[in-house]
Amino acid sequence: MKILPSSVVFLRFFVFVLPLWAISFSGISQQINRGAQVFEMNCASCHNFKEDGIGPQLGGLKGVVDKQYLIDFINNPKGMIDAQVARAQDKFKKFKSYMPGFNHLDPQDIQDVIAYILEKPAPKLPNTKGKLALENPIVPKIAFSGETINLKKVIQFPITNSTEPKTRINKMTFHPITKDRVISDLQGKLYLLNSKNELSEYLDISKYFPHFTNKPGMATGLGSFAFHPLFAQNKLFYTTHTEPEIKGPADFTYGDSLRVKLQWIITEWTLDDAKSATVQGKSREIMRVNVIDQIHGMQEITFNPYAKVGDQDFGLLYIGMGDGGALEQRRGFIPNNIEHAWGKVLRIDPLGRNSQNGKYGIPASNPFVGKKGLDEVFAQGFRNPNRISWLKDGRIIVSNIGQRNIESLYLLQAGKNYGWPLREGTFAIDPSSTTNTVYPLPKDDAKMGYTYPIAQFDHDEGNAMMGGFEYTGKAIPALRGKYIFGEIVRGRIFYIPISEIKEGSQARIRELKLRLEGKEVTLKELSKSNKADLRLGQDAQGELYIITKVDGMLYQIVPNE
Template sequence: MSTKLLKTVFIVLFCILSRISFSQTKYNLDPKSIQTGKEIFEVQCAACHNFTQNGIGPQLSQIIMKREKNWLISYLKNPQKTMAEELNFDKRVIAMPAFAHLKKNEVEDLLAFINSRQSKPDPKRAISPDGLINPIPESIKKSELTLRLKYLYTAPATSDKIPLARINTMVVLNDASKKVFLSDLRGIVYHFNEKELKPYLDFKKMVPEYIHVPGLATGLGSFAFHPDFLKNGLFYTAHSEKANSKKPDFNYADSIKITLQWVLTEWKTNNPASETFEGTRRELFRIDMVSQIHGMQEITFNPYAKPSDEDYGLLYIGIGDGGSSESGYPFICENPKNLWSSVLRINPSGNNSKNGKYGIPETNPFKTDKRFAGEVYCRGFRNPNRIYWTPDGKMIISDIGHTNVEELNIGQKGLDYGWPYREGTFIIKPDANMKQVFDLKGNTKSYTWPSAQYDHDEGYAISAGYVYNENEIPALKGKYIFGDIVNGKVLFVENKDLNLGQITNIQEFTLEIDGKIDNFRNICNNNKTDLRFGQGANGEIYVYTKTDGRIYKVVGCE
């Protein structure tokens, strides 16, 4: 099987689209059925599919014309079986999830909606012969190092369906207490230790408008404690709510759909030492999103900033393009006056913003430049999923790519990293077929290159990590450890080799889990592992997989 085939998530539908078999079967044209189908699509399908561009899965604007209705129904119920029986694909390829839980009428309504969105192929979206088949031919090398992990326990299930526990963000209080917290996207912030998780805050009880569907990253995106938390009791969260829950502070033309809103909230606890939250909250701002993907995935403070530093107490916020590019609205994230596709820096205690609820620091790069949004620290990201400072002070921004390239970037004030016109060190064309990337060929547009990148022969979505800087595991010291969300590979680069705009080599660990050479796909019994990383109070590294909710600790390397 070719590397090109292996890189394609949900590849089977691309092959479906290439097998023309014009359907004569009638679909329900009733507006109520179509509306119900739209609602099902938004929850079940829209995180991966749309009708304009290929995303995680292919765009679906011609699917009804090219496959019989009964075949589509069978495929929806059991795509893996269809692949095995009819298309004879390699088992390593990732099939879309089965929708056997949908009732017959729900499937009919879903197909009615998809049928209502059919259109002729757009010539602008045609495959170009100049597109790169394999953008990065060099493979990630397997290092001689074996990373040893120990299983700790399984997080409490927050669903009876995969992913069982959407454990996501680990945060350490940057004070003498060194308490560690871990969040679940479904709305729970836990106290974390190596034996158990204890609930600290439950969003479902505190925020009635809160939602964690639709979408793969909808919910409690991130949280961060103010560096003076023990004194002022302040911490911050990014979460999602239904469209039009309240008037947004940042929006776009009302002719463009709103799928949901992301909200930045400040919380004040009555007692910072309490094991559970009691207190108040206030909203800092909310922003509309075109789709349910690439929202406000990260908020954090610079842990190395001291009270005398200008960065102290300033909150960094990663906001993606909201799916605007692949939905046909790249101008939303392209416009420098907008917040989408940017890393922001604000002063939560200030009030010189337009809504008066937060401050824009005087040292922000565009504070006095009317061509830009003053909140922006740097821009040009599709999905700035995690922000992390290395022990030597570099700001690392991971950016989850479209269909070709995953990035690690060094964030610096005022720089543009290229989205929606760059994916890694390659050209991408948002007005053409975004499945393809192109060689720069001397293009000198001054976008900043990533510091490490890999293409989709090697993985599908970057999972950011941490530098191990302790002495307990000498072989790991100085390595930035990260991985791939989907295939569960654990990777590393040398922190000393991470330099602005200079590509460094990535290597892969062999994994020993509880004394056995293994991999996370095998342990999860699923082609998607949903791999994440955390770092504890003493610099130790944790690894967890949302698919099964298991939490591991890195205990050695040799």
Template sequence: MKIPAKLFIPTALLLVLTLLSSCRSEEPKKAEQNYLRGELPVQEGMVVFNQNCASCHNFNTTEIGPNLAGITEAMDKEWIKRFIQNPQQVIENGDERAVAQFEKFGVYMPSFKYLKENELENLLAFIHKFSEGEKKNTSNRTGALINPIETPIPDSEFILSIEDFTTIPPSSDKAPDTRINTLRALPTSEGERLFIADLRGKIYEITSESPVVYLDVKNQLEGFIDQPGLGSGLGSFAFHPDFENNGLLYTTHTEPSETKVADFAVPEGAKSRLQWVLSEWKSDSPNEQTYERKRRELVRVDMVSQIHGFQELTFNPNSKPNSPDYGLLYLGVGDGGAALAGYPELCGNSTHIWGSVLRIDPLGTNSKNGKYGIPKDNPFVGTVGLGEIWCTGFRNPHRITWDISGSDKMFISNIGQHSVEEVNLGVKGAHYGWPFREGSFVFDVNANPEMVYRPSEQDLAADFVPPVIQYDHDEGNAVSGGFVYAGSQIPSLRNTYLFGDIPRGTLFSAPLSQIENGQQAKVEKVRLEINHNPSELIDIRPNERVDLRFGQNSSGEMFLFTKSNGKVYRIVDYKRKTASSAN
């Protein structure tokens, strides 16, 4: 947003908000019905706020400007908008509240008519959400950081070029068209096969002609549901590394709460909103395009909400037969919303399954339910912790990938609350901080959940592993974990970890050489070229979530796709900007 040189916005908004915060009406307004609540408007409002207001205001103390906590509940929204747009007119019209404050301060504030309607709405949406969050600050913690990472991410000197690869058929006659979520490559003796799954229940094989249904999980399972929630349905799938011989495929999906007794149930007093289920499917003809299958259930887990359930399901692609990791299944399990639903003790705790990455042997039987195995080299075997857990301390471990170019590094992307997104290097037995950290910053479940706090010396001494990559919500909303490019077709992209932001579709890169625990890798924004035309993913369907995802085939080439419109793109080049493309 361009700021006219004659206006000094922080000072101006200080006067606006001084008026607003000191002139509270007697009856609270039903503010929730009046303010935008989508993630994109709130975060775009954050950008406006951080550019113009954050130097004077926060939501839990009076600094240069007033404390903004509760302001949108106390004041009528339309009055706030009128005053910001033309304070002098409101005063001269004799508004009692405005006149009283003008007499106190003796100065008119400049008009803000230049603000576009959507900019103003977004700004107020952000102020409302974060001021309401301060009501939850029962610990009375101060020092909240609205903009924890002030330095903006710089632009890369490279442009990523992508081309249309395929389009997945619509899975509903209602928006969104599709909910494609996971792409998998299956190397076989006859060549590579490529698959993609839609959360509404179908796994497609991408053939040279068109995508064809490989397995319709929804039609096979009476209890299958794909609502509510952005992540409900067919969550993920993974082929056993010996699939060509044993025909084993693994999937995760959601069912209604209390469909069956859960192997990991919510504690007494808590209510399950839904259940996540891990299944094994066996085919006697694994090389056939249609999948004749027999199913068995491995594990069932209760969730206290519909969010942050089972996420990535995957095998380590670097493991070989007879290696300790071969055939072991990794599963990211989110906190289920427990941290902010009154059950923070359920996550970030090795005695509970939520907020962890699991590592199990799907062919073993030494688990409590006898349906899978617990590897003897897992870190919590023989302790009070759960033997299934490989590492813990995650809010939403959305993607788990490995570098197949030689470093064998394990990447775990973890979606944050409302402040920081992170990428971690997977370490056996590590704790990554949630619900006590969001990124490298302090998170306090008893404080304002919309913000984070700077760690003290005592905080820094805690045994949490900080992320190797992080960015705040000026730059995006929810991290989309990616891959280290390991292909041969784009030499300039080698040794680069490519990832992005789910809702906004922003692309980021980081050099593999800098991704080490104990330091922050340099991150850059990568501009995009779609079918040889400079563009951005968000331009394809404006005002909608991009829902960005990444995929990689067995030779290391990469794809990206947009969940809601079924478009799959192939990455074809990574080239330096020219003078014309930089403009």
């Protein structure tokens, strides 16, 4: 037998064996890279690898969770929970909501994303520094008020999604001239609903903006809209929408080294005819904002409906700008900076031109004009200020979606700091350790200068706050003097008496039960879904409406029979 020199053996190994290993390694690397892309598109809004978010963190699963379990759960999470699979049930009990199924994904995409997930190590345990975490921050339960409201089906909107939610109906208000109800779908459409409940398309902004995106979900797309108070004269209205990554120069940025997941854009539309049943006219961009993730974006734009010509607040556009998911990305400095736009309610004059980009105005009455802070900021300290509405007495209520514990309502006042990312409701959080835990307020809290909610509930009661309206209609006298709001996931409806709204204390929340066609119901039952995806609307007469986004149903609250 011929013995080859060791150098020849090594050379043959290098030439013939090593390339096979390299090819295999390259294939695994490519799969993980593809999985990372699938994860960013479909999973990152709810999951990360550092700590729990909307859903559980996914680091350290290799060797702990069977791959087949992950495949089955991604395809049909509800089925796994209903089948009493222990791990699935455990997560459901902890997070109190169902993950949507992703069986529409290509099987290879699922394999790729699982490969990516299983490569991620377990996160380091947070350093709580000996603090006493609160397991149940708010012990008293929300009680049934003893009152039931009656619903009437109005219309089901056209299906715009192949999977749940079947529609992405998000906001309802009314046309200033025709008084038709105006309803938006995050997919890019604005609808008119006339007095005969006939539906027509008012605008499809996806036809106007080539970079318009409504993917991934979680509030991307057509975010909000508002008519100028002088719409009948100037024919101006405003929309917000998302575009992917950097499609234009941003007016608000947070550092070149950090990623830009999306951009939020405010557009001003000038109509040819204010009474037209479809949008015909021209548009111009007035503001563009980078966000680091797809969640907690520009959830609301609105004008003060009670301000009169000559009032300081007349014609000023309020903008609810969330933190963009910054804290989930361990970038708490983004919202926790008065020089930044994120985690704020902004206020601008769209008819002015003294802003830095020259496309809108800065109201002289804004609290940080001439002081340290961004001129556009009206108030700070929000995670996700998703709705802004006015009481008849002129006060402003903002609803704020919390992290893992507290959902809250605030009285909005100029210059105030509502605490995020160092406070969640009336509790402290520590972003340096974990944002999923709340603690009692420190003894020296008063010197911090934070302003606390007028009402709040914890996640025993619901997962996400949905702001609403003071009832100003005439059809249901029992609702007068009440601010009606709700909970998005479970679809519960609440109210607080306006007489109890006082800064510095929390009004007691009461629950309203629902009845349809003489039968007591829940929105989960009506929508046949475990996530009702509740929204509230108001028409020109002050009457209230309930929307279940998951199935696109619109209900009106009507007098009890």
